[in-house]
Amino acid sequence: MAQPVQGQPTGGEKGAQWMPAPPERPVGCPPGLEYLTQLDQILVHQQVELLEAILNWETKNRYVVKNSMGQQVFFAREESGLCWRLCCQQGRPFVMHITDNNNEEVIRIVRPFQCCAGCCWCADGGNCCSLTINIESPPGTIVGTVTQTRSSWKPEMNVMNSSGETVLKIRGPCCLCNMVCCRCDIQFAVMSADLTQEVGIISKQWAGAIKEMFTNADTFSITFPRDLDVKVKAVLVGALFLIDFMFYEQKN
Structure with a gap:
């Protein structure tokens, strides 16, 4: 099989315009x-x-x-087993490889298999009932973790840095039906660790009746402060994929 040519994007939309590379990498910023x-x-x-x-x-x-x-920044592809996808669907373990426009893997997102996790009433921020996803950048170096917390009716998650300290919290809407059936954008608020300030939003965007009915191909957006720690931004990307698989990977 032919190998990808360095510098020539192999993933993404045909004819996509790629975001130009910044002139230099800030000190302490992982490559990519x-x-x-x-x-x-x-x-x-x-x-x-x-x-x-x-x-x-x-x-x-x-x-x-x-x-x-509209410029393409990264391309993400899932690595998972066929049996896991067919039998576990939303609960399947996977590795998400995120590459830049030089085909270099800059972020790796790892979700382990957790057979008993997912119940918002039982999750307790890292126990066996809490869904967890790890974010690595560069691959092999963990920069943060997102873990589900006990929340009764609302989905809630802790966004933690590499030291295990909670730096942000994510709060979803109140009703699961609203998240799955609502024909509008669904917002998950990104809050400060003390829950006193909203610092960003992860939004599941309504894609239209036909696309929503016949596929589970979703569209999301994340907004955050421009000066937010770049490693925390990468962890929020991991949070987006955890939200996608938790709530929007059901069969249509």
Whole structure:
């Protein structure tokens, strides 16, 4: 099989315009994350898989990550086993590889298999009932973790840094039906660790009746302060994928 040519993007939309690389990487910024230092919003579009849409056969997810001007910043592809996708669907373990426009993997998101996790009444921020996802940048170096917390009716998550300290919290809407059935954008508020200030939003965007009915190809956006720690921005990208798999990977 032919190998990708360095510097030639292999993933994403055909004819996509790529975001130009920043002139230099700030001190302490993991390689490839310098793109995020310039952004206060990213858009994540899941690509429609024809086989999945026609046969309802769960395939590996692929996503295009863009800036607010529509320029492609990253490409994300899921690595998972066929049996996991067919039998576990939303609960499947996976590795999400996120590459830049040089085909270099800059972020790796790892979700382990947790057979008893997911109940918002039982989750307690890291116990066996809490859904967890780890974010690495560069691959092999954990920069943060997102873990589900006990929340009764509202989905809630802790965003933690590499030291295990909670730096942000995420709060979803009150009703699960609103998250799954609502024909509008669904917002998950990104709050400060003490819950006194909203610092950003992860939004599941309504894609239209036809696309929502026949596929589970979702569109998300994240807004955050431009000067937010770039590693925390990468962890919020991981939070987005955890939200997608928790609530929006059901069969249509």
